[in-house]
Amino acid sequence: MNILLIEDEPGIARFLKQGLEEEGFVVDVADTGPAGLAQAQAQPYDLLLVDWMLPGLTGLEVCQQLRARQLTTPLIFLTAKDTVADTVAGLQAGANDYIKKPFHFEELLERIKVQLRPAPASAERFVLGPITLDVDTHQVHKNDAEIALTQKEFALLEYLLRNKGKVCRRQSIIENVWDIHFEYNTGVLDVYMNALRKKLGMSKDDEYLQTVRGIGYVARD
Structure with a gap:
């Protein structure tokens, strides 16, 4: 499974990349909004982990532009924002989930697994x-x-x-x-x-x- 992590804090990016790779994921990292936007469109990913506050473009703007281009890859926000208004803005932009900083890696891992779980076949x-x-x-x-x-x-x-x-x-x-x-x-x-x-x-x-x-x-x- 391939994950794109868009995070501008080097320490957080290294920690998450190492942890996710130890769990068997292939992780690419982009450290600005424009770089992450370009990379997300350039190759297919199974999941996007996007920091809210990014240089160049915010994570919210990255999400909005990806959804406007009909890219439906599951996206989880990593954010220190915790107001209802911020949460609503993120969900309305097309995010699938969000996790508030600081967070436990185990919780992030569970949220990732939920997003990557295949939907059961059905004709209901x-x-x-x-x-x-x-x-x-x-x-x-x-x-x-x-x-x-x-x-x-x-x-x-x-x-x-x-x-x-x-x-x-x-x-x-x-x-x-x-x-x-x-x-x-x-x-x-x-x-x-x-x-x-x-x-x-x-x-x-x-x-x-x-x-x-x-x-x-x-x-x-």
């Missing part, structure tokens, strides 16, 4: 009001218009639709969508739900994707 299709989700083609439509979702947004919507009519608890969603089975800040789930609702043209009061306060979420027709 789910409907929720005007929303149609096709697992086989990995497409979501609202009426006749296709809605572009990130990999994690798609997985979140799929999980809720698979359990339509059932209240999905926050920790259960994290365990099944993020495949994380240790203590985790489930606040990230709210960010993804807000982004998902926005893309689907739904509000918090919409009847299709409802918030069950203090418990989780439920998809209802």
Whole structure:
């Protein structure tokens, strides 16, 4: 598996490169936003690890430009930013996940494995009001218009639709969508739900994707 690490701090870059190579990954490193953008487009990678604060172009700008060019390689932000606004901006730019600095290498490794895990083959299709989700083609439509979702947004919507009519608890969603089975800040789930609702043209009061306060979420027709 090939990973591109875009990180301008030499010490962090050396540490991550060495650790990931010991786990069997092939790691290339770019130390500026423009260099990382060019390298990500020049050859195929299985995953991109992108620092938020980079010289030349920020990690956010790199992500936005890659997604604008239809490059869908999974991307994880490495960031010291921790506000909800920053998180939303990163997810809306097309990032698949983010991890806050400082972080444990073991947690980063688990997040990488989740992004690289192949999706199971399926030909299932789910409907929720005007929303149609096709697992086989990995497409979501609202009426006749296709809605572009990130990999994690798609997985979140799929999980809720698979359990339509059932209240999905926050920790259960994290365990099944993020495949994380240790203590985790489930606040990230709210960010993804807000982004998902926005893309689907739904509000918090919409009847299709409802918030069950203090418990989780439920998809209802």
